[in-house]
Amino acid sequence: MKRIRGGVAAPRGFVAAGVTCGIKAAAKDLAILASEKPCVVAGVFTTNDVKAAPVQVTRARILRHGTAQAVVINSGNANCCTGKRGLGDAGRMAELCAKQLGVSHQEVLVASTGPIGKFLPMAKVEKGIAAAATELRKRGAADAAEAILTTDTVTKQIAITETVAGTEIRIGAMAKGAGMIEPNMATMLAFITTDAVITADALRASLKHAVDGSFNRITVDGDRSTNDMVIVLANGLAGNKEVWRGDDLERFQKALGFVCCELAKMIVRDGEGATKFVHVTVKGAPSARQAEVAARAVANSSLVKTALHGASPNWGRIMAALGYSGAKINPNRVDIYLGGIKVAARGQPADCDPARSGVAKALKRKEIQVLVDLNSGEFERTVWTCDFSAEYVAINV
Amino acid sequence: MKRIRGGVAAPRGFVAAGVTCGIKAAAKDLAILASEKPCVVAGVFTTNDVKAAPVQVTRARILRHGTAQAVVINSGNANCCTGKRGLGDAGRMAELCAKQLGVSHQEVLVASTGPIGKFLPMAKVEKGIAAAATELRKRGAADAAEAILTTDTVTKQIAITETVAGTEIRIGAMAKGAGMIEPNMATMLAFITTDAVITADALRASLKHAVDGSFNRITVDGDRSTNDMVIVLANGLAGNKEVWRGDDLERFQKALGFVCCELAKMIVRDGEGATKFVHVTVKGAPSARQAEVAARAVANSSLVKTALHGASPNWGRIMAALGYSGAKINPNRVDIYLGGIKVAARGQPADCDPARSGVAKALKRKEIQVLVDLNSGEFERTVWTCDFSAEYVAINV
Numbered sequence: 001m002k003r004i005r006g007g008v009a010a011p012r013g014f015v016a017a018g019v020t021c022g023i024k025a026a027a028k029d030l031a032i033l034a035s036e037k038p039c040v041v042a043g044v045f046t047t048n049d050v051k052a053a054p055v056q057v058t059r060a061r062i063l064r065h066g067t068a069q070a071v072v073i074n075s076g077n078a079n080c081c082t083g084k085r086g087l088g089d090a091g092r093m094a095e096l097c098a099k100q101l102g103v104s105h106q107e108v109l110v111a112s113t114g115p116i117g118k119f120l121p122m123a124k125v126e127k128g129i130a131a132a133a134t135e136l137r138k139r140g141a142a143d144a145a146e147a148i149l150t151t152d153t154v155t156k157q158i159a160i161t162e163t164v165a166g167t168e169i170r171i172g173a174m175a176k177g178a179g180m181i182e183p184n185m186a187t188m189l190a191f192i193t194t195d196a197v198i199t200a201d202a203l204r205a206s207l208k209h210a211v212d213g214s215f216n217r218i219t220v221d222g223d224r225s226t227n228d229m230v231i232v233l234a235n236g237l238a239g240n241k242e243v244w245r246g247d248d249l250e251r252f253q254k255a256l257g258f259v260c261c262e263l264a265k266m267i268v269r270d271g272e273g274a275t276k277f278v279h280v281t282v283k284g285a286p287s288a289r290q291a292e293v294a295a296r297a298v299a300n301s302s303l304v305k306t307a308l309h310g311a312s313p314n315w316g317r318i319m320a321a322l323g324y325s326g327a328k329i330n331p332n333r334v335d336i337y338l339g340g341i342k343v344a345a346r347g348q349p350a351d352c353d354p355a356r357s358g359v360a361k362a363l364k365r366k367e368i369q370v371l372v373d374l375n376s377g378e379f380e381r382t383v384w385t386c387d388f389s390a391e392y393v394a395i396n397v
Numbered sequence: 398m399k400r401i402r403g404g405v406a407a408p409r410g411f412v413a414a415g416v417t418c419g420i421k422a423a424a425k426d427l428a429i430l431a432s433e434k435p436c437v438v439a440g441v442f443t444t445n446d447v448k449a450a451p452v453q454v455t456r457a458r459i460l461r462h463g464t465a466q467a468v469v470i471n472s473g474n475a476n477c478c479t480g481k482r483g484l485g486d487a488g489r490m491a492e493l494c495a496k497q498l499g500v501s502h503q504e505v506l507v508a509s510t511g512p513i514g515k516f517l518p519m520a521k522v523e524k525g526i527a528a529a530a531t532e533l534r535k536r537g538a539a540d541a542a543e544a545i546l547t548t549d550t551v552t553k554q555i556a557i558t559e560t561v562a563g564t565e566i567r568i569g570a571m572a573k574g575a576g577m578i579e580p581n582m583a584t585m586l587a588f589i590t591t592d593a594v595i596t597a598d599a600l601r602a603s604l605k606h607a608v609d610g611s612f613n614r615i616t617v618d619g620d621r622s623t624n625d626m627v628i629v630l631a632n633g634l635a636g637n638k639e640v641w642r643g644d645d646l647e648r649f650q651k652a653l654g655f656v657c658c659e660l661a662k663m664i665v666r667d668g669e670g671a672t673k674f675v676h677v678t679v680k681g682a683p684s685a686r687q688a689e690v691a692a693r694a695v696a697n698s699s700l701v702k703t704a705l706h707g708a709s710p711n712w713g714r715i716m717a718a719l720g721y722s723g724a725k726i727n728p729n730r731v732d733i734y735l736g737g738i739k740v741a742a743r744g745q746p747a748d749c750d751p752a753r754s755g756v757a758k759a760l761k762r763k764e765i766q767v768l769v770d771l772n773s774g775e776f777e778r779t780v781w782t783c784d785f786s787a788e789y790v791a792i793n794v
Contacts, residue, residue, distance in 0.1 A: 047721075048717065048720040048721045049719075049720040049721070049725075049726045049728065050716050050717060050719065050720030050721075050726065050728045050744075051720075078713070080713065080716075080717075081713055081716050081728065081741065081744050081745055081746070082745060082746075083729065083743070083744060083745040085745075086745075115711065115713055116711075116712075116713020116714070116716060116717060117711075117712055117713040117716065117741065117745070117746050118746065119746070225717060226713075226716070226717050226720060302699075314512065314513075314514075315513075315514055316475065316477065316478055316512055316513020316514040316515075316623075317513065319447050319477075319478050319513055319514065319623070320445065320447060320477075320513060320622060320623050322446075322447065323445040323446040323447030323448075323623060324444075324445045324446070324447075328446075329446045329447065331446065331447045331448075331478065332480065344478065344514060346480070347447075347478050347480060348478055348479060348480040348482075348483075348514070349478070349479075349514050349515065349516070
């Protein structure tokens, strides 16, 4: 596996563009991503009961149609809680894009992100689609990655090559999402392209596997925003022997997993107001589910996050979060390590001098390891989060 | 029902004191509350799996012993995650207090609040108990109310009189708790005294009823801190006909419910960094449980709370919270009112001009009404919360 340049347009046959059409005050707000031939496609969508119009439209298209050739995305408006008119607008976005590209409107997927409860300014969207369609090019990935951002401070792109079935295939991707993620439901969007030849089933399975190990480590199904989606398009231009199982599939999955993990970490690092990247690992759990639930409670605790922001070794807040997590905890078995240093042993203060042990120093780093050992089983799970600063509030007011 | 002065020491036969013994840097940190005769007692405790030592000790005493004559409380240290030594320290606090008061140590309950994971400085605690015991008096309620605070900015006290079974009875109370409450688990403590003559069963039932309608509207069982407790002591000195059922019980319950509601609201108003008091009501739900779950999701959303802080009529964040709440929501039926003004109708933007409708003005008030009508049933539930300011982060760093 090797990193390359070019983002979503790095794989053969893909082009991209991002333009400013006035949905936002003064920033790029409309992107198109297109392939020169139809792609096998797979998607993962928000489980929020309130689903934005583009989520409904795109999901239905992937289920019924199964292939796609382009995605049109706007930021600055979520097209959510907009009823029939919103569904019509999402369909119309696809239609306008399809017309520009000369493909069937069924072949175009739609995504939106931004404030909820406002109708799309369709005249602007129409102009934006026309403009973006004329700008589609290999070097357009950075513009596209910029056009899908909301409160993000940096674009999130990656591209890699890998050898699968003896042939070099490429994967490119872009993402957005910069809320505190869970539990605050800033929309997370990710678009992944590949030129690999792969069956629809293998692509679906690979995406599910990759999302579980990446985006789902920073956000929980139940708490997703109304607009979340992760889409992967495979146009087959690499010409490899079709990937469908065995070593080839494993290799592809690993590469896709890497891409998704890197994007997920970029999202956390760009969390609203975030100054630190935090790995929360719970091990010694009686099941993977218990490890997950416990890690998530710790990673989501505002009190833990503010303590980490202030570099305070306040492990009591971690214990309290474990206690209300819903996981089965025996407090008298819990060990807690901050930055690799044991601060709590069997649920009590460890024999560790905060001043001398290096804990304070470890907590001042940009990247912090929180390790909880429940000493009650063999299962382990890591989730990624960021600290919680006053800046977060300022951004969301 | 009439408000009177005197807090927890207002009912006949109760005295209180609060002193500074050095657990905190420089503030009152130890309180004693005592009755001249043994009291019928009832308690409600945290459901966190990690229970502080004083919670374990007090709960066991109430279950096994059934009566109590005093409570000793310290702030500045939670005596939690302190293992056997912590349990010993909690027992020793009761013993020291009992010795000073000349009562059986079984008659003394214990509570603690403050940082988790530190052993109690018992030499200081011992001095504090001795000092507080000599200062016990009718006018000591304010000192006691001050000594149990942590990040609270004001004391929380109330006392009332009510006529029950033809006799004037009194109820007094004090509380602490100033985190964002749920989901941030700042310890909530409340101590209630009454001179009513009441059976143990009636007192237990009344307390449960009162807590459900008050403290449980601001904090959920699953998310309670390691140290939460609500205790009521009834010494019977009012000499009324024993309360055990019927009108008398109803009257007592109502009075106790009022006291708990007032304390709960005081806690929310003093929420860390809070500048606004928010009523979140969900009506039209298919069950009380669904109304509760939906209201709580809205009240707990950091995005909703920051929007309210900024007086932003961003009802999309409310819709998103409803969508992930776990309650069964039909987005196309949801109406949302902010400050009494309909901002969303049937899941879409209402015909309401934000500038002219008065929404902006309503959101700038100190007290805000958020009303969600699910239009899917007959059930309604209100929870109380506060807004979310940058100050919260500053307090918890």
